[in-house]
Amino acid sequence: MAKHSGASRPILIIIAVAVILLAFYIGVNRSLGGKMEEAAAAFTNGVPGGGDYGVGISRQLKARIDACNSMQTLAAKYEAVLQEYSALRFARNELYDLWLDGKDLHAMYEADQRLTEKFAALYDKLYPLATPKQRGEMEDIKSVMDNARREIDESPYNDYIAEFYRTVLDRFPASVLKRLCRAKPPQYFR
16 A cells, blocks of 8 residues: 555646646636736726726727718719729728727727728718718718717827736736736737
8 A cells, every 4th residue: 555655646746736737827817817808898898997988999990980881871872982982991891890800909000090091082082072961961970980080099098008018917927927818918009
């Protein structure tokens, strides 16, 4: 019996170390991973206490995508703006696909910049061709686009993420342990 218990001791030590390491990994993912997921959620839900009233950048992007749908509906009636219509449609679809995926905020940012350019080009070319009623609708759509753009520009999201990196992720031990997390560190929207 003494031989058998002596041989099982290293196995028990290995199992104990494995359990400790697994518990450590799970703990890191729950605490630090949870904090990273919470910070990243501010993109959709707004910055906690940040003055954006729980309306994150994601919802403002969706408002811009929807406004472009309305502009496309108006522009579809005019052959003279087909090129600008197609360019806006492409830019809108690109942003929408990235928005649905929600993984690459930098690509979303760049797509939103292109959307702004294509929207302006279509607006400028369509406005002189439109009826007075359609011009009123276009102005309403442009107002939605501009207001959402302003909200995005004034969002405290990037400052919130910078503060999160400064106070949490760039400090030891989180600076080392973040590599163990399944959660991805939050991204900037720029």
